[in-house]
Amino acid sequence: MIKSVEKAFRVLESMSLADGPLRLSDIARMNDMTRSNAFHLLQTLQELDYVRQVEDSTLYELTLKTFEVGARAVSRNSLISVAHPELVRLSDKVPENVMLNTRDGLMNLVADRIESRSVVRTLAHLGARTPLQLVSGGKVQLAYGPESLLAKVCANLVAVTELSVTDPVVLRAQLAQIREQGYAVAIGEVNEAAKGVSCPLRNRHGDVVAAVSISGPMDRLGNDLIAHYVALLRETILLIEAAWADGWRGQSSVARPSSA
Amino acid sequence: MIKSVEKAFRVLESMSLADGPLRLSDIARMNDMTRSNAFHLLQTLQELDYVRQVEDSTLYELTLKTFEVGARAVSRNSLISVAHPELVRLSDKVPENVMLNTRDGLMNLVADRIESRSVVRTLAHLGARTPLQLVSGGKVQLAYGPESLLAKVCANLVAVTELSVTDPVVLRAQLAQIREQGYAVAIGEVNEAAKGVSCPLRNRHGDVVAAVSISGPMDRLGNDLIAHYVALLRETILLIEAAWADGWRGQSSVARPSSA
DNA sequence: TGAATGGGTTCTGAATAATGGAACAAATCC
DNA sequence: GGATTTGTTCCATTATTCAGAACCCATTCA
Structure with missing residues (x-):
């Protein structure tokens, strides 16, 4: 060092x-x-x-x-540009933050984010990195990720709030449930007042490579709404996946540098 | 060092x-x-x-x-989030890249960017920083900026392509013209095949704090189109300025941290 | 199969380069 | 207006960094 x-x-x-x-x-x-x-x-x-x-x-x-260096580092990710317009569209239907989460090592990364227009809203920092197991987007990625990844995460579970999972057994149970129901919910594990719902996003091969999530203040994301949000998320994700797959075929764009 | x-x-x-x-x-x-x-x-x-x-x-x-660190550094800039939706709207009307440029020291920064959906398009890197005098967005900011800034820029003019301005006298003449016509055009000064048009964006006090630009391959941005694009840019900028000014009054949002 | 190359990593001592402290003028506080 | 605090410079000392050699591993080539 x-x-x-x-x-x-x-x-x-x-x-x-x-x-x-x-x-x-x-x-x-x-x-x-x-x-x-x-x-x-x-x-x-x-x-x-x-x-x-x-x-x-x-x-x-x-x-x-x-920012320049960081933006260059994420720019390799074509998913972000493909997903963005769909996230904007989703954001129009929901009074909460909409986020695209990807994985960066053992961290969940907010790779893109459309802010809620609500007056009372939670902060969703673009670029924020949080331990995977503490946020819904990360949990989804863990649930569908390889065992080796989960093992590494379990090796250093740290509590951030009282609700943070710290027991590997509990975590594994949660992940099993997530796989069963096809979506994840995280309640105030990073932060007491916040709640989030996420669904997995897959590449052409069926691997889960990201999660799209809706998050907001706990008291506004009641259980009655979850089902509705999950439906919206799935709809959005299908569109993104389709557009992304298209990208692979339609990738003939002659890109040249530009002047601002 | x-x-x-x-x-x-x-x-x-x-x-x-x-x-x-x-x-x-x-x-x-x-x-x-x-x-x-x-x-x-x-x-x-x-x-x-x-x-x-x-x-x-x-x-x-x-x-x-x-990216995390960089995103945190730009997040202070409320202009970006206010401008984004309008840029998206503008992008729907134009088959080119749309960018929000701000100044970072003596550099022009692409603070936000909506990519053209055209197959042939120029690359507009989010986060890219270029010397102010070489891009249309930067020229606008120079044209309306303080003399002290211009002086510093003139003190180290470097050529990147053959078309780059290197003579302070020429630069000053260009800036005078920009002020006169109210918009800037840059042709391949960073990169031979690219062209851009920009208009100034002002804060409540009337200071130019950013520039919105449209850029694309040279052969598609003919002189006949410039006037049209300038009109579109001005329209967009008016909307952003209005929304931004509103923000100062309506800034009562109770923001709380969130979970992804 | 076995030698040879090139790569990643570890170790060590030499010498460089980073660091704390003293000093000073300028700014800020009271 | 006196007393702190602050930004900056300088210097000497020592801790730190770095090159080089040595090592093992993989892969290549004979």
């Missing part, structure tokens, strides 16, 4: 979590380092164009180079 | 540019470092969860943590 690299990323991450530009000494304090150390790190990050100082001030802020 | 930090980011970036998992020795070669050096860096990046080894193999690939 190269220490200076670790520190640099700690700085980067703490800046991304803050909600505005930060002062050098705060950054130093947040990460217990000396001011001079933080200064050198920031200097380096600045030269690399990940950080800049806000005009005529000594405050530091992130550039969007992380 | 902390060397190991610089190297770590070089590794990260080279991996994000590759189109698949890489071998250790290739990563080492690409960045001229010894294998053992590359190994240590990858080891560190792996512990930090930016990199992982693909299952049952020695290949290395990026996790999507960069």
Whole structure:
């Protein structure tokens, strides 16, 4: 573990979590380092164009180079672009957040998200990564995923809220149920007030490669609604799967770079 | 400039540019470092969860943590979510890519993008950052931006293609014209085959804070179409500006975290 | 089959490079 | 207006990083 690299990323991450530009000494304090150390790190990050100082001030802020790099990393995923329009359509029918979840290692990733237009809504951060077993989208992927994956997840179950599953046996039971009913529900396992429903999305070979989910505040996602939402999800997923499969045949597009 | 930090980011970036998992020795070669050096860096990046080894193999690939961090960095931008639906609507009327451009330092950033459904289309990478003076969206932002910004841009003009502006005098003339006509056109300055049209987007105070653009292959964006596209862009922009201004008044939404 | 190549990983010592602390001016607080 | 706090620079010391050699494993080629 190269220490200076670790520190640099700690700085980067703490800046991304803050909600505005930060002062050098705060950054130093947040990460217990000396001011001079933080200064050198920031200097380096600045030269690399990940950080800049806000005009005529000594405050530091992130550039969007992380976004550039990150976007490049997901862009390989053609599923996202195929799914997006259908998610938008689904979002019109439902007063909740609609999300496309994929797997990234042992994490569930919110690969795309259409925000609910409701005034009271839950936050669905695009790009958010959460342990698979704690969210409905992740559970679906676990339920239909290989045993080897599940084994790894079981090896380090950590509780985030009181409702988080921490017992492998319980988890396996949940997954069995999910397979039986064909959808997953997660209730406040990451966060007390939230609830989500997910259904699996498959590729041409029938492997589950993603999950589409609807999530919102617990009190609005009553059990009576679940069946209805599951139906909507399945409808949407069928359309996405069809469009995606088409993509493989119709993939003759001559793509050339562009000018904005 | 902390060397190991610089190297770590070089590794990260080279991996994000590759189109698949890489071998250790290739990563080492690409960045001229010894294998053992590359190994240590990858080891560190792996512990930090930016990199992982693909299952049952020695290949290395990026996790999507960069995406997580990057997405968090842009999420502060409420404009994107407000603009998105309107961009989708615009995209239905035009067989080209539609983009929302903002400024990030001296770079133009593709903050959002709806892909053209045309078979022949240009690539519009979400998250792409390009020098402001080379793309239509950036030119608009320069044209209406402060002199201090322009001065900094002029201080380091670099040519990317033969058509890139490299003379400050020429650039200033272009910007004057843009201000006069109220829109910008860029022709293959980043890339020979591409062309783009952009119009400015303003906040409540009248400052230009972004540009909406339509871009596509040069031969399809004839001069006869420009006027039409400009009209469509202006229409869209008016709607976005209105919705955005509303947001400031209607910003009472109680947001709570969610479960996927 | 067996040698040979190239790859990933581990280890070690040498030397570089990162770091903390002192110092200072500028800014900020009271 | 005096007292902190802050950003930045400098320096010397030491901890850290890094190259290189050595290792094992896989694959290739003879």
